[in-house]
Amino acid sequence: MMTLRNDELPALIVGGDSLVGGEIRRQLNEAKRPFAFTSRKGTDGAIPLDLAVPDMHALETVDTDTVFFCAAVTNMAACEADPAGTWRINVDHTLDLIRYWSERHAHVVFFSSSQVFDGDTPAPDETAEICPKNEYGRQKTAVENEIAEAGLPAAIVRPTKILADHPVGMFAQWWQLLNGNEKAYAASNLSFAPIPVRDVADLSIRLAARRRDGLWHIASRNSIAYDAAARLMARMAGLPVSLVESEVLTEEKVPAIFRHRFTDLATDKVVQELNFPIKSAEEILQSLFAHLRTSGRTAP
Numbered sequence: 264m265m266t267l268r269n270d271e272l273p274a275l276i277v278g279g280d281s282l283v284g285g286e287i288r289r290q291l292n293e294a295k296r297p298f299a300f301t302s303r304k305g306t307d308g309a310i311p312l313d314l315a316v317p318d319m320h321a322l323e324t325v326d327t328d329t330v331f332f333c334a335a336v337t338n339m340a341a342c343e344a345d346p347a348g349t350w351r352i353n354v355d356h357t358l359d360l361i362r363y364w365s366e367r368h369a370h371v372v373f374f375s376s377s378q379v380f381d382g383d384t385p386a387p388d389e390t391a392e393i394c395p396k397n398e399y400g401r402q403k404t405a406v407e408n409e410i411a412e413a414g415l416p417a418a419i420v421r422p423t424k425i426l427a428d429h430p431v432g433m434f435a436q437w438w439q440l441l442n443g444n445e446k447a448y449a450a451s452n453l454s455f456a457p458i459p460v461r462d463v464a465d466l467s468i469r470l471a472a473r474r475r476d477g478l479w480h481i482a483s484r485n486s487i488a489y490d491a492a493a494r495l496m497a498r499m500a501g502l503p504v505s506l507v508e509s510e511v512l513t514e515e516k517v518p519a520i521f522r523h524r525f526t527d528l529a530t531d532k533v534v535q536e537l538n539f540p541i542k543s544a545e546e547i548l549q550s551l552f553a554h555l556r557t558s559g560r561t562a563p
């Protein structure tokens with residue numbers, strides 16, 4: 264763990280209750296680094312902040328030189344359903360806050376997404392042209408563009424699919440079905456390039472410590488189809504692989520604007536410039552699914 268720039272000043276995590284923000288808090292805690300964080304939930308010790316109606320006075324209580332900007336409307340369907348309302352949160356007020364800290368000479372790590380691409384090109388690198396095909400991707404693009412055009416002191420991290428440190432959501436559902444001897448359906452025509460939340464937080468803290476600006480991709484070395492991931496889970500948990508059924512996702516299930524043919528990103532920059540280790544999708548999933556072996560037949 265690296266130290267941040269000024270050991271006396273707390274880092275600020277905007278959206279400390281998010282998946283990524285929670286892991287940054289955990290890693291800073293472990294390194295005994297001071298930090299403050301915002302939340303909408305009334306979490307103990309949190310500074311209340313709603314990006315829909317941000318109260319700048321609350322933020323004036325924190326003197327910081329390092330900001331991790333994790334809060335956003337992250338549900339892509341919600342962005343599509345309310346483009347104006349989510350634009351205010353994900354673009355207008357996000358940029359207001361990034362400018363606010365920039366004027367106070369703080370360095371910001373902003374979380375963008377691989378959704379700034381259309382997914383038609385395999386493994387684009389940080390110099391590739393961006394061309395989002397959904398509202399969430401357009402909102403991330405707008406923030407990225409403004410940071411670049413205004414020369415704001417910020418690192419922009421573009422993660423692919425971030426995984427919690429134990430199987431949740433779809434992974435937990437597959438496990439429950441297979442464990443109950445029922446069929447688990449998983450897409451054969453959609454892939455993902457998973458990245459553990461631990462790695463995303465680690466990279467962000469490294470970027471903050473070194474005051475790095477610019478674009479940074481983080482993803483697994485390759486992508487894997489969802490049905491292949493489900494079979495890997497079944498094998499690792501000692502459950503019947505034959506119960507995993509491949510299905511072809513239809514437009515009704517997942518509209519094409521949310522589907523990328525290629526879900527991987529080129530990650531040479533983090534490897535070469537930060538010596539950051541990049542793992543294969545299979546290695547990452549094996550670590551995730553190892554929880555299932557150790558938890559036996561209880562739900563993950």
Ligand SMILES: NC(=O)c1ccc[n+]([C@@H]2O[C@H](COP(=O)([O-])OP(=O)(O)OC[C@H]3O[C@@H](n4cnc5c(N)ncnc54)[C@H](OP(=O)(O)O)[C@@H]3O)[C@@H](O)[C@H]2O)c1
Nearest residue numbers: 280281282283303313314315334335337374376422424425
């Ligand atoms: N997870 C991924 O796979 C992934 C992939 C690529 C990029 N990213 C980006 O990485 C960042 C972190 O993602 P995550 O998955 O950790 O997020 P997350 O777990 O979905 O949490 C989103 C956070 O944003 C907060 N938020 C939403 N609306 C808000 C508002 N109006 N005012 C204040 N806070 C608000 C939520 O607060 P509440 O807790 O109060 O609801 C929550 O803490 C996001 O910018 C996301 O777009 C994520």
